Amino acid sequence: MNVLSLFDGISCGRVALDRANIKVSKYYASEIDKTAIKISENNHSDIEQIGNVNDIQSWNLPTIDLLLGGSPCQDFSRGATISNKVRTGLKGDRSNLFWKYLEAKHKFNPKYFLLENVVMPKEHEEIITMSLGVEPIKINSNLVSFQNRERLYWTNIPGVSPPEDRSISFQDYKDTNFDYCSQFKVNQTASRLKMWGDGVSGNCPNVTYRNKVNCVTLKQDRHKNSGLIEFDGFCRYLTRRELELSQTLNIGYTDSVSYNQACKAIGNGWTVDVIAHILSSMEK
Known part of the structure; x- marks a missing residue:
């Protein structure tokens, strides 16, 4: 399977594919944050970094089977209301990068796609839904981890539903x-x-x-x-270990960077076990 991951971050998608036992032939990652790339490269030697998503039209890639992406969410989130007074949504400088994801979907026509983002105002959610042609699935990471993290997932992978609640308590993992x-x-x-x-x-x-x-x-x-x-x-x-476990990452995954850098990178990442659960439906 050839995979293209936009806004790849620390390559949680790559970890999820491994965890779901899905064989990857090539994993192409588009990311510009140097810290995130450092973490990714420290854990995966087979990822090919292809640069800024704004250069998408110059990318010459083979057939892409799976398109992944978690376009920046800051202009949708509650934090945007605090800092910017209003949520600029799909018109914002960061969250408008969703359109680059859509551009990649049209350019490479993958068999499967998966887009993740925060729970947002209905008007923006409906635009994304209409653009992708599928309804989002709302999943809270607390079903598979000790972190409350409600997110929307748009995908054409068939048969996807929220994972079963594992009843994981922070108290059982606290350092x-x-x-x-x-x-x-x-x-x-x-x-x-x-x-x-x-x-x-x-x-x-x-x-x-x-x-x-x-x-x-x-x-x-x-x-x-x-x-x-x-x-x-x-x-x-x-602790760093608790942060990694909150996203169901492997312990030590962010050891190559400072603690503060890890906090930001982990916070911008995906809950791996949620993504692995969604991707595992491809095999079914």
């Missing part, structure tokens, strides 16, 4: 090693700890005792239940 956890201690003066905790004893009324964490982002102290944890007298962020 407890003191030396390791100490590396992720919160700087109280630089964080919003006082907003969510008391800022003195280290009390963090967030995910400390919860079964699920909220959608992982670079800023774990942005909202309640984002990622602050009370631990042995101090407050800490989610």
Whole structure:
């Protein structure tokens, strides 16, 4: 199978294909973020990076069997409302890259396609649905991980439905090693700890005792239940291992970059087991 992955990020699609036991002949990745590419190349020697998606018309590729993509979501998300006052949606500088995905779909005419994005205003969802000709499937990553992450998936792969709930609790995966956890201690003066905790004893009324964490982002102290944890007298962020597990990535997948770089890259990635579940329907 030849695969083209747009906005490839850290190649979660490649990991998902392996996990679904789908043989890949060639995996072409379009990505411009250097950190994401570094993580991808550190884990996969067979991926061919083909550059910026804006250069799509110059790409000379063989028959593409599967087109993957998670076009940038920032102009659809709630965060866009906070920073830009209004959600610019498909007209935004980043989320309008959906049209490049559609261009690739028309140019390469893959047998199967899969597009992922955030839950968005209905007007934008309907435009994407009409453009792709399929209704989206809403899946929350909390069915296969300890992360609440509701997303829309448009695909022509037949027979796809949400995965069964594995009832995975964060408490069963939470790190407890003191030396390791100490590396992720919160700087109280630089964080919003006082907003969510008391800022003195280290009390963090967030995910400390919860079964699920909220959608992982670079800023774990942005909202309640984002990622602050009370631990042995101090407050800490989610560890690198916990972040990787929240997206069902292999432990150590982001070891080639700094912790902050990993936070961003993981947050921009896919929940691997959700993608593997969807792709496995191709074999059926």
